[in-house]
Amino acid sequence: MTLALREQAVALYRRGLEAITPEALMRGALALERGAGGTGPAALRVRFLDREARVPLDPAGQVILVAVGKAAAPMAAEARRLLAALGDALQGLAVTKHGFALEGLPFPQMEAAHPVPDATGVAAAEAVLRIVSGLRQHDLVLVLMSGGASALLPAPLEGITLADKQALVERMLRTKMDIHEINRVRKAVSRIKGGGLAAFAAPARVVGLYLSDVPGDDLASIGSGPTVPEPVDARAVIALLREKGIWEGIPDSVRRSLEGGGLTKDFARLPAPPLNGLIGSNRHLLRAVGEAARAAGFRVEVDERPTTGLNAEALPGLLARWEALRGREREGALCRVSGGETLVEVTGQGLGGRCQELAALTMPRLDAESVFLAAGSDGNDGPTDAAGGVVDSESWLRVQRERIPYDALLKDNDSYHLLQRSGNLIQVPPTRNNVMDLHLFLRG
DSSP: OOHHHHHHHHHHHHHHHHHTOHHHHHHHHEEEEEOGGGOSEEEEEEEOSSOEEEEEOOTTOOEEEEEESTTHHHHHHHHHHHTGGGGGGEEEEEEEETTOOOTTOSSOEEEEOSSSOOHHHHHHHHHHHHHHTTOOTTOEEEEEEOTTHHHHOOOBOTTOOHHHHHHHHHHHHTSSOOHHHHHHHHHHTBSSTTTHHHHHHTTSEEEEEEEOOSTTOOTTTGGGOTTSOOOOOHHHHHHHHHHTTOGGGSOHHHHHHHHTTOOOOOGGGOSSOOEEEEEEOHHHHHHHHHHHHHHTTOEEEEEEEEEOSBHHHHHHHHHHHHHHHHHHOOSSOEEEEEEEOOBOOOOSOOOOOHHHHHHHHHGGGOOTTEEEEEEETTSOOSSSSOOEEEEEHHHHHHHHHTTOOHHHHHHTTOHHHHHHHHTOEEOOOOOSOOOOEEEEEEEO
16 A cells, blocks of 8 residues: 555545634634624524524623633634624633643633643633623623533532542543543532533523534533533442442542532522533534545545444444445545544553554554544544554554564553554644544545
8 A cells, every 4th residue: 555545544634624623613603693783792693503593692791701622722712703893791711721722812721631630620610610600690601612621620529639530530531431421420520510610600691612522412421511401410420430340449539429419509590591502523524524535536435423432342343334335336546434432441551542542453454455544633642642543554564574562562552652663643733623533444
């Protein structure tokens, strides 16, 4: 397989990212509606993927913009541009991952750690709670949520320290728990998650615009749903942790909090249910890559069903669907586009991420005609500076020729150095976006 086809796979990945920037998604989702005769801003016009809504603005009120997640800075910047006519009535705060801030944003920005929270995240959470506290019923809180927000806003319940929260998250990340399960636990021991932010903002109205980074696009799981009111079911969370075999291994403070029922959030103060909706998801990335591939001359199949589960369990299905397509389309340039969010079972001490591991596992399974790419839409796969990997049969020959210890590196969860040594890492600048991952097969 030629180097050119691997390069083309990376080029299609980049084209897809360029087509679904947070700024572009915000432009399609938010507009300021002028009053009769153009006398001043009268309402927000919000366009979710499944509906539109008009949100009246009170001339005596203010609009508080809170953006959290890997896409927080560009989302906030574009919202500020779209709502510039509000002038001083618009205030804001953006919280994003370390290295994801933008210069020139007219709002304060705070950076915090992901995926394991740190002290900067605790400070950011307190800043968010301060900016939405003490508001009045004619004020509006506009919340812009994107992937990574759960880790960026740690606001643990009283008695649970940051160290306890870090230990809990690290234990869950090393267990076979998907993002929905992890966020169920997070919501039960947080003041902000599970609608807590909306409760703090009451009696102000709340509007939430969500970019999805979770399979199924469940708003309650995106950033753990800070504007999605959800009563805590502590007994169900305890049962989940017991089922996963980690109940006895989590900090005592967390167990005591859950045994006490967790925090009952005061949703009764909400003047109305928050207006929440989705403005972008993984399918936007998949469709954009598919369009770019068609323009490049490929016959394309786009599968919008999310691929989930452990990489080793998800890979046979991915390969089988690629082989089925190749069987139907025996000649010519061919492309299969899919995505989702898989899991890594962490037992070693190496460096890597789910996309890098998936690419490494695929490497020895490819024939001489096929290229496979797995990359994250945020540009950071796991705690690394790589977005993922792109491999072909020549990658496997190189591993064997240079005697790279393939099995040992994978056993140590060191897919990063495996792909680095074989020349198959994908490295791009942070995209300041997160709509899950891209899985791409090509045949030249």
